[in-house]
Amino acid sequence: xxxxxxxxxxxxxxxxxxxxxxxxxxxxxxxxxxxxxxxxxxxxxxxxxxxxxxxxxxxxxxxxxxxxxxxxxxxxxxxxxxxxxxx
Numbered sequence: 001x002x003x004x005x006x007x008x009x010x011x012x013x014x015x016x017x018x019x020x021x022x023x024x025x026x027x028x029x030x031x032x033x034x035x036x037x038x039x040x041x042x043x044x045x046x047x048x049x050x051x052x053x054x055x056x057x058x059x060x061x062x063x064x065x066x067x068x069x070x071x072x073x074x075x076x077x078x079x080x081x082x083x084x085x086x087x
Contacts, residue, residue: 001075005029005067009037010083014075020050021075027067031059034071034083041079050076057083 002013003026012026028034034057041047057071064070073081 027065038082
């Protein structure tokens with residue numbers, strides 16, 4: 001799993017060929033709500049459609065991997081998810 005922040009977005013990649021992760025913690029610099037901006041698991045990208053775009057991810061104010069907050073996400077195997085921060 002590779003995760004980073006860039007341009008107000010949190011980019012999360014799960015390169016594992018078989019393991020999906022539920023409630024995977026990712027450090028986040030901004031407190032508040034995050035929404036799915038893009039998922040490579042969408043049917044339009046020939047994925048299986050396992051990511052729900054209506055899910056709201058709320059940060060928890062606890063340091064995680066050097067970031068002041070964390071969010072928890074579902075990461076299917078071989079996918080990338082991009083989350084946008086919303087106030």
